[in-house]
Amino acid sequence: MARIKTDKNISRKDVIVTKAASLFREKGFKAASMRDLAEAVGVEAASLYNHIKSKTELLHELCFSVANRFLQKIDEVEAEKISSIEKVEKLLRFHINEMIHHYEEVYVSDREWKHLADPYLSNFQNQRRIYRKRFAAIIESGIRNNEVKKIDAPTAVLIILHAISGIESWHRSTQKISASELEENMVTILVGGLTQ
Amino acid sequence: MARIKTDKNISRKDVIVTKAASLFREKGFKAASMRDLAEAVGVEAASLYNHIKSKTELLHELCFSVANRFLQKIDEVEAEKISSIEKVEKLLRFHINEMIHHYEEVYVSDREWKHLADPYLSNFQNQRRIYRKRFAAIIESGIRNNEVKKIDAPTAVLIILHAISGIESWHRSTQKISASELEENMVTILVGGLTQ
DNA sequence: ATAAACAGCTAACGCGTGTTAGCCAAAAAA
C-alpha cells in the first residue's frame, strides 16, 4: 500500500495539485487522465478522491491561485507612486518571473481555463477581462504623460501578455540563456517597443 | 438524407477540414468530438469517414498546410534583397495577416499540434525548430549590421511569434480596432522594440 | 491499548469516444 509522501506543511492534496499542473501542462487538461495523474502520484486512481472532489476542481485551484497572485500584484503596483512606464515594467517583470518559476501552473492557467465549467468559467473570464483593462489603463496614462508612444493600449497589453507566454519555448529549449538574461532581453524589447 | 453542400472546386473534404478547424479552435482537439463535427457539417458522424481517414488526419492537414505557408514565405523573404529589419517586418506582417484572415487554422496549428502522433509530431516539431532558427538568423544579421539592438535573437523570435498569437484575443474582443490598425500597432511596438 | 480518522485498495458503474460494417438512395457515367 503506497502512501503519498509529504513533508511538513505540504498536504497530500497539494502534492496532487502540483502533479496535476505538470501533467495538464504536458498533455492538456482533456488528454490527461486521472489514471495518468494517479500513476504520477504513485497511487491508484480511485485513491485520489480521498483528497480531491473532482478533476475539474484541480483546474479551478490552479487557475484561480494563479489569477489571484496577479490581481494581488496589480493592486500593489497601482498603489505605488511611480511613473506609468515603471508600473508597466514592474508588472512585466512579475509576469516573467511567475512564468519562469511557476511555469506549469501559470501555463495551465493560461491555456486550459477554457475547460473550466460555469460558474468558474465566467468568473475567470471576468477577472481576466478586468485585469487587462487595468493593465491597459496604466499604459493609457503613460500615453497621456508622453512616457509611452501613441499606440492602442489594449493591443499593447495583448502583445505583452502573449509575449510572456512565449517563455514556454524558453523552458523547452535545450540551450537556454539564463533566467535573468531572458528577463532583461524581454524587458528591453517590450518596454523599448512602448517607449521611444 | 442530408448532403454536404459544396460549391465548385471545394471538395466535401475541404468543408469538413474547415469546420474541424473552427471546432478544434473553439473546444480544443481532444474536447471536440467527431459527433460535434458531424453536427456542424450537417451529417451523421459515420458519414464523415467517407471523406476522411481519421480525426488525427484532420489535425495533420491543418497543421501542415499552415506550416507550409510559413515555410514558403520565409523562402521568399530570405531571397529578397532588402535589409534584415525589412525582412523581419515582412515576416511579421505576414504572420499578422495569416492570423487575422486564417484565424482558426493558424490558431489550431499553433496550440493543438501536441496531439499529432509520430511521425507527424517529430516532423512538425522539426519544421518549427528550423523555421525559428531561420527567423533568428535574420535578426542576428540585423544585429551585425547595427539595424537591430544587441539582443538575444532566439528570445526576440519567441516574443514576436507569441505576441502574434495574441491576435486571438483581438478576434474575441467585442470592441475591435480595425485589422489594419491592429497590424500597424503591432508593427510599431515590435519593430520599435528591436530597433533604435 | 483501544477508538477514531485517515488513506489506500479492488471492482465496477455508466457514458462518451473514434471507428467499422453493411445497407440504401441519389447522382454521375455509360
Place this chain on the structure above:
DNA sequence: TTTTTTGGCTAACACGCGTTAGCTGTTTAT
C-alpha cells in the same frame, strides 16, 4: 435508360474515461 460510383444512413463495436461503493490496513488521538 441502365450501371456504377458516390455519399449518406443505422447499428454496433471495443475502449478509455471520471467517478463511486465498499472494504482494509495504517496512522493518530484518547
